[in-house]
Amino acid sequence: xxxxxxxxKSIKENSTFTFCPGCDHGVAIKLVAQVIDxxxxxxxxxxxxxxxxxxxxxxxxxxxxxESPHGRACAVATGIKRAHKAQGNNKFVFTYQGxxxxxxxxxxxxxxxxxRGENITAICINxxxxxxxxxxxxxxxxxxxxxxxxxxxxxxxxHGFPIxxxxxxxxxxxxxxSARVALYDIKNIINxxxxxxxxxxxxxxxxGFSFVEILSSCPTNWKLSPKDSHKKIQEExxxxxxxxxxxxxxxx
Amino acid sequence: MKExxxxxxxxxxxxxxxxxxxxxxxxxxxxxxxxxxxFLSVEMQNRNLGFVCAESEIAAINMALGAASTGAKVxxxxxxxxxxxxxxxxxxAASDELPIVLINVMRAGPGQGYIYSSQGDYNQATIGGGNxxxxxxxxxxxxxxxxxxxxxKAFYLAQKYRNPxxxxxxxxxxxxxxxxxxxxxxxxEIDNSSWKLDGAKNRPSRKIHSLEPNxxxxxxxxxxxxKKYKTIEQNETDWEEYCCxxxxxxxxxxxxxxxxxxxxxxxxxxxxxxxxxxxxxxxYPFPSKRLATISKNVHFIIDIEMNCGQMEKDVxxxxxxxxxxxxxxxxxxxxxxxxxxxxxxxDIIEQEEKKYANNI
Numbered sequence: 001x002x003x004x005x006x007x008x009k010s011i012k013e014n015s016t017f018t019f020c021p022g023c024d025h026g027v028a029i030k031l032v033a034q035v036i037d038x039x040x041x042x043x044x045x046x047x048x049x050x051x052x053x054x055x056x057x058x059x060x061x062x063x064x065x066x067e068s069p070h071g072r073a074c075a076v077a078t079g080i081k082r083a084h085k086a087q088g089n090n091k092f093v094f095t096y097q098g099x100x101x102x103x104x105x106x107x108x109x110x111x112x113x114x115x116r117g118e119n120i121t122a123i124c125i126n127x128x129x130x131x132x133x134x135x136x137x138x139x140x141x142x143x144x145x146x147x148x149x150x151x152x153x154x155x156x157x158x159h160g161f162p163i164x165x166x167x168x169x170x171x172x173x174x175x176x177x178s179a180r181v182a183l184y185d186i187k188n189i190i191n192x193x194x195x196x197x198x199x200x201x202x203x204x205x206x207x208g209f210s211f212v213e214i215l216s217s218c219p220t221n222w223k224l225s226p227k228d229s230h231k232k233i234q235e236e237x238x239x240x241x242x243x244x245x246x247x248x249x250x251x252x
Numbered sequence: 253m254k255e256x257x258x259x260x261x262x263x264x265x266x267x268x269x270x271x272x273x274x275x276x277x278x279x280x281x282x283x284x285x286x287x288x289x290x291f292l293s294v295e296m297q298n299r300n301l302g303f304v305c306a307e308s309e310i311a312a313i314n315m316a317l318g319a320a321s322t323g324a325k326v327x328x329x330x331x332x333x334x335x336x337x338x339x340x341x342x343x344x345a346a347s348d349e350l351p352i353v354l355i356n357v358m359r360a361g362p363g364q365g366y367i368y369s370s371q372g373d374y375n376q377a378t379i380g381g382g383n384x385x386x387x388x389x390x391x392x393x394x395x396x397x398x399x400x401x402x403x404x405k406a407f408y409l410a411q412k413y414r415n416p417x418x419x420x421x422x423x424x425x426x427x428x429x430x431x432x433x434x435x436x437x438x439x440x441e442i443d444n445s446s447w448k449l450d451g452a453k454n455r456p457s458r459k460i461h462s463l464e465p466n467x468x469x470x471x472x473x474x475x476x477x478x479k480k481y482k483t484i485e486q487n488e489t490d491w492e493e494y495c496c497x498x499x500x501x502x503x504x505x506x507x508x509x510x511x512x513x514x515x516x517x518x519x520x521x522x523x524x525x526x527x528x529x530x531x532x533x534x535x536y537p538f539p540s541k542r543l544a545t546i547s548k549n550v551h552f553i554i555d556i557e558m559n560c561g562q563m564e565k566d567v568x569x570x571x572x573x574x575x576x577x578x579x580x581x582x583x584x585x586x587x588x589x590x591x592x593x594x595x596x597x598x599d600i601i602e603q604e605e606k607k608y609a610n611n612i
Contacts, residue, residue, distance in 0.1 A: 012457075043453035048318070049461075058459045064449040066321045067461040069344050072314035075306070079278065079318025079326070080449070082302035086275040087324060091451055109314070112307040 008033035010042045015060040022226025024183045024216035025053055028125060029060055031193045032096070035200055036063065041092045046080050048073045050097040050106075052132045054125055057096045071106025073097050074113035077120045092203065094121040099213075100130050103165045104139035110169075117174025117208035121199045124165060124211070126180075127218035128237065135221025139163045142240050147221075162240075166213040170246035176207035178247040182215040182238055184230035195245070207249055215241055255434040261399045261425040262287040264432050265355055268403035269327050270295055272437035274353070276302035276326045278315035280334065283367045284423035285357035288329040302326075313338040313354070320350040321460050323448030325407055329355035331423070332373050333364055336381060342416050343382025346477070347462035349447075351410035353403070354388075355419045357426035360584035368584045369424035371507060374562035377420045378536045385474050387481045389417040389488065390535040392507045396430035402533075408439035413484055414447070420535060422558070424587065425508040485537040492531040495521060496546050499528030501601070502575075504543070504567050505556040506532050508587075513556055515590040516597065525601070535563070540570035552576040552604055554597060559583050576604070 010033040019025045036042055045063040049055045051070035058065035068076040073095035084091040095102075102110050102124040113120065129147050130136040136149040140162050144153040154162070170178040177199050181192035192214060199210035215237055217229035224232060245251075259267065266288045269277070277296055279289040289305070296303040302319060306312035312328045319326045330338065335356045345352050356377060360370035377390045389409050391402045399421060406417040449458055464470040492510075495517050496502065503513045510531040520527040530546060532539050547553060552575055555564045561581045568577055578600045582588060588596075 044451040046322075046449045046451065055461075055463055058461065062452070062457050064452050064457050065459045065461075066318065066348070066449060067459075067463055068317075069314060069341055072310065072317075072341070075311040075314035076318035076321075078304060078311075079276065079302075079315035079320075080322055082304060082315070083276045083319035083322040083324035083326070084450070086300065086302040087322065089450065091322075108307055109311050112311065116304070 008037050010036040010062050011060055012062040017060060018056055019053060020220040022217060022219040022229060024127070024214070025125060027183050027189060028123070028214050028216060029057055031189070031196055032123065033061060034193060035197045038197065039200055039204070041200070045092045045094070048077045048080070048093065048095040050095065050101040052098040052101055052130070054096050054098045054101065068095070071101050071104070072109050073101060073106065074118070074120065074122060075109040078113055078118050081118065081120050092200070094123060094200070094203070096123050097125070098131065099124055099126040099128070099140040099165065100138045103163050107139070111172065114169050114172035114175045114209040114211065119203055119206055119208055121203045121210045123196065124213045125216045126165065126213050126241065127216045129218060129221050131218045131221055135218070140165070142237065164241060166211065166246050169209070169211045172209065175209045175211060175247050176202045176249045177210040179211070179245045180213040180215065180241055180243050182233050182243055184233045215243070257432055257434060258429055259396060259432045260287065260427060260429045261396045261421060262357065262427070263291055264396045264400040265329070265403045265419065265421070266291040266295070267434065268400040269353070269407070271434065272325070272404045272407050272439070274325045274327050274407065276316070276319040276324045278304045278306045278312040278319070278328050280306050280309045280312050280330065282331045282334045284359055284426050285329050285331050285355065288355060309334040309337040310341070313341040313352070316352045317341050317345055317348070317350060320345065320352050321348070321449045323444040323450070325411070326351070327353040327355065329357065331357050332359045332361050335373065335376065339381035340383070342380065342388060343384055343386055344462055345416045346382070346386035346388060347384070347473070348460050349414040350416070350460070351414050352416045353406045353410050353419065354416060355421065357421045357423055359423050365584070367423060369422045369558070369587070370584050371422060371509060371558040371562070372583060373420065374535065374557070374559060377418045378538070378566070386477065387536055389413070389415060389484060391417065391419050392533055392535050393419065393421060393425065394508050394510050394531065396425065396428060397432050399425060400432050401435060404437050404439060409488060411442035411444065413480060415480070415484070420507065422508045488534060489537045489539045490533040491539040491542060492533060493546070494529040494531070495526070496528035496530055498526050499546070500526045500551050501528070502547060502550040502553045503527060503529045503556055504553055504563065505529065506535060506563060509556065509558050512588065512590050512593060516593045519590065519594055520597070538566045538570070540566070543567065543570040544572070547571045547575050550575055552578060554600060555579040556588070556593065557581050558587070
């Protein structure tokens with residue numbers, strides 16, 4: 001009998017996701033695992049997990065992994081990549097971070113890694129709030145969006161404006177690839193995997209910092225059903241955070 | 253014959269690091285240690301080793317954290333207020349059991365303070381500014397030669413115990429040139445194949461983390477760390493004794509500022525007053541047991557520090573109130589000359605004699 005679908009080899013056996021029902025982290029991690037399998041990277045990958053929900057990557061992904069202090073994943077990844085190079089090894093290194101980790105507390109480390117053209121890949125799950133702590137205003141919370149620390153909606157007087165991360169990374173001379181994708185339907189999931197794969201391949205080619213921002217649902221903190229969460233991404237968030245490729249050094 | 257060179261403390265540290273196989277350095281400029289990064293920027297690039305002009309000290313220590321996880325020999329260096337920025341990741345490195353060598357060439361604080369030499373980071377280094385229960389090994393050189401030798405030792409201890417090691421150096425020593433014998437690295441290589449992250453090839457994948465949602469596992473992990481610290485205390489405690497055997501008065505001092513106190517001991521010895529110096533070379537682990545033994549036979553202790561008396565509490569803990577402790581402290585500024593120290597000690601002796609006379 002032909003196998004049409006199976007758990008990726010790079011997902012740990014008997015691994016159970018501890019994310020909330022309807023959360024897109026599980027899909028994102030599965031895509032990362034599939035790409036690792038397809039590029040045959042499992043034995044040479046070191047993943048850097050961060051603080052927040054994204055840290056649980058290492059419970060499911062079956063590769064060497066280190067947890068980073070909050071926001072510092074790109075710095076930790078830089079150290080890993082450079083140290084292996086110094087020891088004569090070329091290892092595959094990627095970070096898996098939330099938007100708070102990548103674009104708020106860790107913006108300095110993230111941008112400077114991109115500016116240096118650090119040959120690593122960063123995956124940023126953008127769910128427009130601090131999920132693990134119960135849904136507070138983050139760097140990507142949309143104008144008007146209600147969170148536990150913007151209870152009448154984000155406004156410019158108190159909170160200022162959100163960051164468009166993928167566009168910022170695209171502006172860095174050292175970045176090789178920057179894309180924003182979503183996971184709200186099959187077509188987008190397939191596209192997300194394609195972009196993750198491209199980002200990983202660019203690291204393999206030594207082209208510099210590659211980046212994929214994934215618009216993801218957070219049904220628990222958005223107080224929406226999983227279905228309505230995806231609808232929100234499709235109808236609202238992807239208008240504010242347009243999907244697409246903002247930098248691609250091989251297609252310039 | 254072994255090579256000898258005239259080196260500043262900062263350059264001695266960088267040279268020693270290279271000579272014992274340091275293959276990654278990440279740093280951010282701050283006086284009075286910037287020469288370490290400048291020197292290594294050339295030397296490490298020439299050797300194709302890991303070197304990044306990090307965007308901040310926070311980034312530097314986290315690059316070190318990542319590099320250490322690969323089994324590399326990693327060093328970062330900084331000074332006081334910027335070492336304060338690194339404390340979170342020292343706590344992570346201690347919990348992750350990652351070997352990082354951190355050089356702190358101290359300037360005066362608190363806050364920005366200034367670039368004057370000081371010993372104001374004794375507490376920061378020995379107690380730790382990071383969160384949770386953890387320890388970092390702290391080595392305290394008192395000469396440029398010891399800067400060189402103890403840097404090699406720092407790498408060895410970091411690898412041996414998989415723990416961060418701080419070399420606590422005064423700005424005075426970092427900036428001072430002295431002849432140094434460039435000793436071969438006397439320490440063996442430590443096998444790190446059982447834990448380093450180099451890709452899960454022909455073995456199960458590994459994860460290095462401090463996060464532990466299971467409270468029993470977290471509790472066990474911390475208790476295991478403290479078992480390790482106990483071993484470190486048993487094996488690695490180090491100190492220097494100068495004229496301590498028959499001392500009636502014991503000076504306690506550390507680092508570069510302990511040096512003038514030797515001349516002070518000599519001065520009083522010539523006058524028939526038995527003064528000795530006890531200098532911890534490891535600030536953690538602090539040589540409490542030996543200090544307790546020596547202090548049994550002394551009349552009183554004079555603790556001398558270039559801060560407001562930070563080591564004094566460790567001296568007090570070691571001696572548990574069995575002898576009076578005086579202190580001569582100055583947080584910042586020109587170093588206390590032997591003449592100044594002698595005068596201050598004579599005053600203390602006079603007061604102790606009065607106290608003794610009153611008790612009779």
